[in-house]
Amino acid sequence: MFSRNARGLLDFLMAALCLWTAWHHTPAGALVRRGAAWAFNSRSTARPLLAYYDGVSSSGVTPSALVPEAPPVRPLSEVETLAYGTHLALKGLQPKARKPALGLAMELGIPTESLLDAAQGPDATRKLLEGLAGEFPSEEARLTAVFAGRIPARYAQERVSAVGGPFTLEELSRQLPPGYEDATVAATQALALTTAFGLKWPVPEATRVSSPFGYRIHPTLGTRKLHTGVDLSVPQGTEVRVVEDGTVRRASEDAVNGRVLIIDHGRGVTTAYCHNSELLVKVGQRVKSGDVxxxxxxTGRSTGPHLHYQLELSSQPVDPLRFRSGSRAVATGSQL
Structure with a gap:
């Protein structure tokens, strides 16, 4: 089919393509490029080695920015919870990954610096999302536009519509062109934060917090450990209510947590309720917000009647008081 010379040229071109791919698109290539940059005291454009495995590029998300510095001063509407969650996710992005959102803000006449400002950010983000509502009716599609850009989001929305699928973030992300992994991660985190801001409280609002989230001297072990939730001082037999719709993932008992429930609320959000005297639901059961x-x-390793309430985002425990509007709780004791 090909002459010997043509086959030789084709083999050479294919070998060159394989070397280029290995140099620019594999962990080994990244390692060699970084080593060469160090040896010659130059700058490397190689992605971090772990980025090849976790799907997040070097322009990705900084997890430490994803917890609010202070809780909202008042209860939030459904629109405002989405704005707060999106604002925090934007703050967690590296500057390069914020460009789609900043470009959309400029188009809509929203000052770009206000999106990242602690005081103005949630309101500016709400205006941004409202400005996209006409073109992107679902909140997942709007978030895709914020983090990926208008044109990729429109393409993904049209593709999902063409195949008749639901406009979920999962379906939209499948239709995005390659290279938008960061946008999907950020949008996923925005949805998780939005859900966290909308959670209710498991016991009466006026309940005293006897031990807050954070490092403390363990009441029984005597060592410094992270307390991964908040202890709520309630008498034994107090009704414990689920803070949002969800599915029971665990309903069991152990020596540490006592009788414990874990509820999956979707979008990477779970809550746990420990040291109960009685469990009223079973694994796999669907529960509605406010259900007892x-x-x-x-029960378990406990120094007195109380409820240990824990909130996790993407399997990482966070302070639930940071997401509770108007929270000014002060710990006055130390229970386990």
């Missing part, structure tokens, strides 16, 4: 799911108690 347990009675508080003193």
């Amino acid at each position: 799911i347990a009675y508080s108690g003193n």
Whole structure:
């Protein structure tokens, strides 16, 4: 089919393509490029080695920016919870990854610096999302536009519409062109934060926080450990209510947590309720916000009747008081 010379040229071109791919698009190539940059005291454009495995490029998200510095001063509407979550996710992005959102803000006449400002950011982000609502009706599509840009989001929305699928973030991300992994990660985190801001409280609002989230001297072990939730001082037998719709993922008992429930609320958000005296729901059961799911108690490793309430975003424990509007709780004791 080909002459010997033509086959030789074709083999050479294919070999050159393989070397270029290995140099620019594999962990080994990245390692060699970084080593060469160090040896010759130059700058490397190689992605971090782990980025080849976790799907997030070097322009990705900084997790430490994803927890609000202070809780909202008042209860938030459904629109405002989305704005708060999106604002925090934007703050967590590296500057390069914020360009689509900043470009959209400029188009809509929103000062770009206001999107990242602690005081103005949530309101500016709400205006940005409202400005996209006409073109992108679902909130998942709007978030895709914020983090990926108008044109890629429009393409993904049209593709999902063509195949008749739901406009979920998962379906939209599948239709995005290659290279938008950061946008999907950021949009996913915005949805998780939005859900966290909308959570209710498992016991009466006026309940005293006897031990807050954070490092403390463990009441029984005597060592400094991270307290991954908040202890709420309630009498034994107090009704424990689920803070949002969800599915029961765990309903069991162990020596540390006592009788414990874990509820999956979707979007990477779970809540846990520990040391109960009685569990009223089973694994796999669907529950609605406000349902009584347990009675508080003193089971497991506990120094007195209370409820240990824990919030996790993407399997990482966070302070639930940071997402509770108007929260000014002060710990006055130390329970476990």
